[in-house]
Amino acid sequence: MKKILLVCIILTAFMSCKKDGKTQTLYLAHTLPQTHPVHKGIVEFKKALYEKSGGTMDVKIFPDGQLGSEREVLELLQIGSVAITKVSAATLSNFVPEYHVLGIPYLFRDKDHQFEVLEGEVGKSILEKGSKFWLRGLGYYDAGSRSFYTSTKPIRTPDDLKGLKIRVMNNQMAINMVNALGGSATPMAYGELYTAIQQGVVDGAENNPPSFVSSNHYEVSKYYTLDQHSSVPDVLLIGTKYWDKLTDEQKQWVQEAADESSQAQKQFWNESVEESMAIAKKAGVEIIIPEKSLFQEKSKSVLEAFLKEHPEMTDLINKIKNQ
Template identity: 80%
Template sequence: MNYKLILIAILFASIISCEKVDDTKMLYLAHGLPQTHPVHKGILEFKKALEIKSGGTLKVKIFPDAQLGSEREVLELLQIGSVAATKVSAATLSNFVPEYHILGIPYLFRDKQHQFDVLEGPIGKSILEKGSKFWLRGLCYYDAGSRSFYTSTKAIRTPEDLKGLKIRVMNNQMAINMVNSMGGSATPLAYGELYTAIQQGVVDGAENNPPSFVSSNHYEISKYYTLDQHSSVPDVLLIGTKYWDKLSDEEKIWVQEAADESAQAEKVFWNNSVEESMKIAKEAGVEIIIPDKSLFAEKSKSVVEEFVKEHPEMASIVEQIKNQ
């Protein structure tokens, strides 16, 4: 653990020790998103619902904007019990809980309905529970949209159009393999460097969901947005088991119910954000392209095959999702 995490852990220990001893329990929830983000708005609904259900005996204090560190750092704080809860991408969580890798498989879900039928059903709940052995109990999934390609040099209408293009991806092996399988050149790059990289031609484009495409201002320099929706990796609301195990059975019910209600509210916030983002992009002159997604899915089949080969213990889960 690095010195930053140690200092934060000491700080929270001192805060907790100085709190007034009464019937109130404080739940510290940290995440890396800005307060304008639809997922943050969903978290506010969690806070409101939990405080109402508990009659004020469970209170939530939110630390947004990465105040307490990166997603990985906050996950480590959960594991040692310095922070109670967080929201992270399933992609980040997969480095702690292997089963979350499944949710990053390209074209795993047929559409949004299929995705949440899976996530909110037995399969999704089973994956949430897998994290408990790593001290990271999943409560619910938040909609984080679908990632699609955007470029500054030319439009992508078929997978063949990706050939020769340098596409920025997260430093995630599945994302790298997916772009390469379609003929592109996957280029891992820090998100904060991406605007300049596109502007200077270091990369030809990237991939992300509409709200991120607009909030990052990438729409200003990338005038082609291809809605191939190759991956739909959700966000996950987590609670550390060190905090969870101290709750009474009734308190655990309140926390889970509040999480489930916030997940439904967050979907509405997300859809509204997507609509607004697409409107802004169109008005700025971005060409929105609706491709034949089956062509892209066919090209990326090798990524799925390789994943199943490397993780045979997860093959049955992948098959169940496809057949649901």
């Protein structure tokens, strides 16, 4: 809370939208490093918006968690101290319930199905749900698929997870998924994970290839099982306190820039996955391609439990599965 108040004081001096002559500057904060493919997508958003607006709208990017965690920055958007951010749909689900659905294991058949859904009516309807919480979605970025990596033994079937402590995000869906597969879900701060694996506090974790490599976890985890159990996207958001002040033309520029950056980011992501997998293999990591249907079958209880708790999400899930 103290950190948020300090950031608010600093940003209030500049405002989330700074007018300098004829140029409005939007403040955009996120937690990723500048080498990350999602950050590269955000840079494309900045370029596209500046060009479309004829130089009348610009974006100042605060990467690397400079203004706080994902949750903290979302709160800054809600009060209008920051205009735009990028967060995981998993974090956003704590504010907008519909985003919980995107974390269901094996919800999407493949990447084509995922973006067919996200870029269609269903995905757009979820983006709009955030407006009543002062968080308007602009689009989705590819955050890949999460898979297991371990230091003690390879995971070839769900049975191999028995007795293993697997670090997960502090997210109930992720916790339920690992436990359903037979592992012992262990929520832990991401920054503590390298040492935790190295010292045997946990036996492994789950994440996408670029994160597996950029975190250097491949140095202490020599087994990477591409079960691809969940594909939780990142979301580009704008605070409604800022959005509502824009003219219709400015709103169009912002949305078009977001759409173009989303398409460019997909290519950045694919390139990063290829590069990351090559680095992992060269470092001696065993890449395992399991029978995904075994993991899919055993994780069905996660969906069943979710629907029991949230029956109002049934129609949304059916629309996704039937698309």
